[in-house]
Amino acid sequence: MxxxxxxxxxxxxxxxxxxxxxxxxxxxxxxxxxxxxxxxxxxxxxxxxxxxxxxxxxxxxxxxxxxxxxxxxxxxxxxxxxxxxxxxxxxxxxxxxxxxxxxxxxxxxxxxxxxxxxxxxxxxxxxxxxxxxxxxxxxxxxxxxxxxxxxxxxxxxxxxxxxxxxxxxxxxxxxxxxxxxxxxxxxxxxxxxxxxxxxxxxxxxxxxxxxxxxxxxxxxxxxxxxxxxxxxxxxxxxxxxxxxxxxxxxxxxxxxxxxxxxxxxxxxxxxxxxxxGDDNGLILPPRIAPLQLVIVPIWKETNRDVVLPFSVQVYQQLKGRFTVRLDDREQYKPGYKFAEWEIQGVPLRIEIGPRDVNNQQVTLVRRDTREKIPCPVDQAVEKVEQLLEVVQKDLFLRALEMRRNNTFRIDDYTEFKEIMEKRGGFVEAHWCGSEECEARVKEETKATIRNIPFDRQPEKGRCIVCGQPSEGRVVFARAY
RNA sequence: CGGGGCGUAGCGCAGUCUGGUUAGCGCGCUUGCUUCGGGAGCAAGAGGUCGGGAGUUCAAAUCUCCCCGCCCCGACCA
Known part of the structure; x- marks a missing residue:
């Protein structure tokens, strides 16, 4: 261990x-x-x-x-x-x-x-x-x-x-x-x-x-x-x-x-x-990641001479097009390397073992889903390119979904307080525009108005605190 | 600035209450051999002003006082 x-x-x-x-x-x-x-x-x-x-x-x-x-x-x-x-x-x-x-x-x-x-x-x-x-x-x-x-x-x-x-x-x-x-x-x-x-x-x-x-x-x-x-x-x-x-x-x-x-x-x-990020560490979007992918060769003494040159060859194909590193360190076993690169959030990993070499393929592993995807070696460049794009898009969509699932339209202050207290998230609510109401919400729920969204729909309503007329919703949340 | 916690090997900790041999454990590190498809195994090593200062005592990591630092939780803020 x-x-x-x-x-x-x-x-x-x-x-x-x-x-x-x-x-x-x-x-x-x-x-x-x-x-x-x-x-x-x-x-x-x-x-x-x-x-x-x-x-x-x-x-x-x-x-x-x-x-x-x-x-x-x-x-x-x-x-x-x-x-x-x-x-x-x-x-x-x-x-x-x-x-x-x-x-x-x-x-x-x-x-x-x-x-x-x-x-x-x-x-x-x-x-x-x-x-x-x-x-x-x-x-x-x-x-x-x-x-x-x-x-x-x-x-x-x-x-x-x-x-x-x-x-x-x-x-x-x-x-x-x-x-x-x-x-x-x-x-x-x-x-x-x-x-x-x-x-x-x-x-x-x-x-x-x-x-x-x-x-x-x-x-x-x-x-x-x-x-x-x-x-x-x-x-x-x-x-x-x-x-x-x-x-x-x-x-x-x-x-x-x-x-x-x-x-x-x-x-x-x-x-x-x-x-x-997740419980295994950082997860970086490919477009900002300093290292987009890492190649981890998996060898035994008996097949090292086959696996390593194959890995170098794959590395040569990829470098220049992506930021890539070949992790050929002797002192660590593959499992250790997997964990280490995952913690650092590298979006994509390529595993190359004797079985892969035999099949003239590589095994791609997504950091975000940890899904393993075999790929013929001569299609590696295209596949990597495509996967990096998919990961980039999926990370955004997952975050968007997270936000949607935790955003509520609320018109009742008691309910508002309950949400802030029990589950958190963004609350879209009507606000009259007065600093007093804003301060009271902060005092009572620790939530502040994050902003008045540009794209909010005009909508007649009543301030969640005082009941005065409001022209549209603002976003409340507890904030860092 | 209030409340809480911590400070002992590079890292994580035990030992402190109830003072007593050469201060321990795990991980890491060094060397060697064997391993290698999800955090390797064995063996031999190296590594310490116990946060700092003062005091009590025959004796202090351990008790007392003072100081320093850091982390976490609340009031202010990118």
Whole structure:
């Protein structure tokens, strides 16, 4: 009974979901706890996932005209204080540097929790005329938010993300930008991460500190809790006014610039784990998996000379078309290797033993269903390609079905509370639009309004709390 | 910031209540041989400031005090 560190027992989801989550991340070697409280080390397996996300998203940003830049980690305290709501929202969770070079600083420097302020201080220098607009800048960086309670990937003191900051001549254009970026996030998360999301508008109390409107994509995890997977904000003139960023328009008028910002973070890795993983470990969608398939040869001393060359030949066929590895390590038996690759979520495995060689075939094994599929060796490339697509699609459909089975349309508050208490999930209910009702629901059920879906049907109803008229349903859930 | 738990070999733990030989077990690691279609077997090895400090005692992993760290659960948040 071998139990290498990577293949120890994972706590089953039914026993302790939160423990399971941590176990999967540790055993799949995505991350490890660091010597610094609340921080984590992203290990090569986790970082490779992030690199894939970066590559794909970055391509999508570039296609829509965005360019990358880099702004400083440190932000003068006075900048942070310029936008009233922004200060209030972020001040409590900021790390502040008071000393440098052995001396007390004249002005403390905030470690960025987000970069609106320092970026807009620069935009002031760069924007004079409507001809300077729009500015479409993105940066990939780390940010620090001093959270009271941290969880690997979901909420750590320091995390990696991308933040887009754009400047526009008109409100309409900025609004369109914010919506466009949210749509890019939706497409990326659904098409690549195979995680279905609900796109919509955040309520006043849930929006970003300093925004006019915040949009989000919301996903359901396997424990039926919601996870905000990405956000996009229309910031209006708030930061332009705070930093005095004006331009002269075509009509000769001097106007304030309209802003947006938008971001996704390494939290997406947590979403991936909690959407697709099972009791055997991680399950990665093929389109984001750093390693799409692994070949495990199965030999005895007597037939090693037959199995291994055959495996190498299969490997040669596949490499270049897929990310593939031949696991010819001597010190582990096949069963051990199967378990290890499963924990790490590799979508497809190819087993090649003496029987396969005799039949000129390979045995394909899906990670998600663990189904074994024999395939003639000369059709391996096509079959692998096809299976990877099927797995990608099936993961999305399974997650979608999970969400459908746990989404309820409720019109009675007692029933609402019972669902939140007893089984969890998303509840679509009418809401009058008042912060009081929203706060009461949160107080009594711990559920918040995740967002007001873009695609909701107009429907006359009554607020589930106060009975006042409502024009449509919003999505309630307990959230991470 | 409140509540709970933990800190003994790389990892997981026992030993602590009731102080007493060279501080144990499982896994992993090293070497050798045999194995290999779902987490291999045998043999021989290496590996320890018992989280830190102070105290009590003939004697402390064990009792007392202080400190540090981490994890989990609640109020705030990508």
């Amino acid at each position: 071998g139990t290498a560190p990577s293949v120890e027992r994972i706590t089953p989801r039914s026993e302790d979901y939160s423990r399971w989550y941590t176990d999967v991340i540790l055993h799949a070697r995505l991350a490890d706890y660091s010597p610094v409280k609340g921080c984590m080390v992203i290990r090569p397996n986790g970082y490779a996932l992030w690199e894939n996300m970066q590559r794909i998203l970055d391509g999508m940003f570039k296609e829509t005209g965005h360019v990358n830049a880099y702004f400083p980690l440190f932000i003068p305290e006075s900048f942070m204080k310029k936008e009233a709501e922004h200060v209030e929202g972020f001040a409590p969770e900021c790390a502040v540097v008071t000393h440098g070079g052995g001396e007390k600083l004249e002005e403390p420097l905030y470690v960025r929790p987000t970069s609106e302020t320092i970026i807009w201080s620069m935009y002031k220098k760069w924007i004079m005329s409507y001809r300077d607009l729009p500015i479409l800048i993105n940066q990939w960086c780390n940010v620090v938010r001093w959270e009271k309670r941290t969880r690997l990937f979901l909420r750590t003191t320091e995390f990696l993300w991308q933040e887009g900051h754009t400047a526009h001549a008109t409100a309409e254009e900025a609004e369109a930008e914010a919506r466009q970026m949210l749509e890019i996030y939706r497409k990326f998360v659904e098409d690549y991460l195979a995680i279905p999301v609900i796109t919509g508008l955040k309520t006043e109390s849930e929006k970003f500190a300093g925004a006019i409107r915040t949009y989000s994509i919301e996903a359901m995890m396997q424990d039926k809790k919601a996870l905000q997977a990405g956000t996009s904000h229309y910031l209006g003139e708030n930061f332009a006014r705070a930093f005095d960023v004006k331009f002269q328009d075509k009509d000769g008028q001097v106007k304030y610039v309209h802003a947006t910002s938008w971001g996704v973070s390494t939290r997406l890795i947590g979403a991936l784990v909690m959407t697709h």
